[in-house]
Amino acid sequence: MQTELIFGLSAGILTSASTIPQVIKTIKEKDVEHVSPLMFIILLCGNGLWVYYGLLKSDLPITITNSFSVLMDLTMLFLKFRYKK
Amino acid sequence: MQTELIFGLSAGILTSASTIPQVIKTIKEKDVEHVSPLMFIILLCGNGLWVYYGLLKSDLPITITNSFSVLMDLTMLFLKFRYKK
Numbered sequence: 001m002q003t004e005l006i007f008g009l010s011a012g013i014l015t016s017a018s019t020i021p022q023v024i025k026t027i028k029e030k031d032v033e034h035v036s037p038l039m040f041i042i043l044l045c046g047n048g049l050w051v052y053y054g055l056l057k058s059d060l061p062i063t064i065t066n067s068f069s070v071l072m073d074l075t076m077l078f079l080k081f082r083y084k085k
Numbered sequence: 086m087q088t089e090l091i092f093g094l095s096a097g098i099l100t101s102a103s104t105i106p107q108v109i110k111t112i113k114e115k116d117v118e119h120v121s122p123l124m125f126i127i128l129l130c131g132n133g134l135w136v137y138y139g140l141l142k143s144d145l146p147i148t149i150t151n152s153f154s155v156l157m158d159l160t161m162l163f164l165k166f167r168y169k170k
Contacts, residue, residue: 004138007134007137014130014134015128043099043100043103045099046097046103050097053089
């Protein structure tokens with residue numbers, strides 16, 4: 001069980017970490033032209049379902065990772081509507 | 086068990102689907118300036134670990150979804166080096 005948890009959490013940290021640069025770049029540059037709301041709404045639904053799936057299976061890595069992803073998706077959607085020209 | 090599988094696969098389809106537009110756009114426009122190899126290498130490692138995690142837990146939705154993501158990451162890395170100016 002312990003090894004699984006370590007692999008799951010490491011996977012989650014890597015895949016979550018890869019979304020952070022885009023959020024930081026968008027906040028700094030306030031450039032949301034390239035941000036597709038439809039993509040982030042699809043991602044939000046997908047990541048939300050993954051959180052629910054993780055809860056159903058009481059799987060910590062899936063639940064934590066995808067809760068973080070939901071937060072990133074919501075941030076990107078907020079930024080899109082905040083800085084839309 | 087069945088409901089979990091349906092939620093997991095639906096979550097996987099949504100999160101995978103959201104990566105397809107970027108790959109298609111990159112193939113069509115051959116514009117890889119915005120593509121960060123470091124990000125896709127991190128994503129590749131993360132998604133690879135998720136596949137291994139899914140195999141460890143014999144979790145079909147995680148294994149299938151992240152195998153597809155690994156394929157997308159490899160495609161983006163190939164395109165980056167193929168069309169790099």
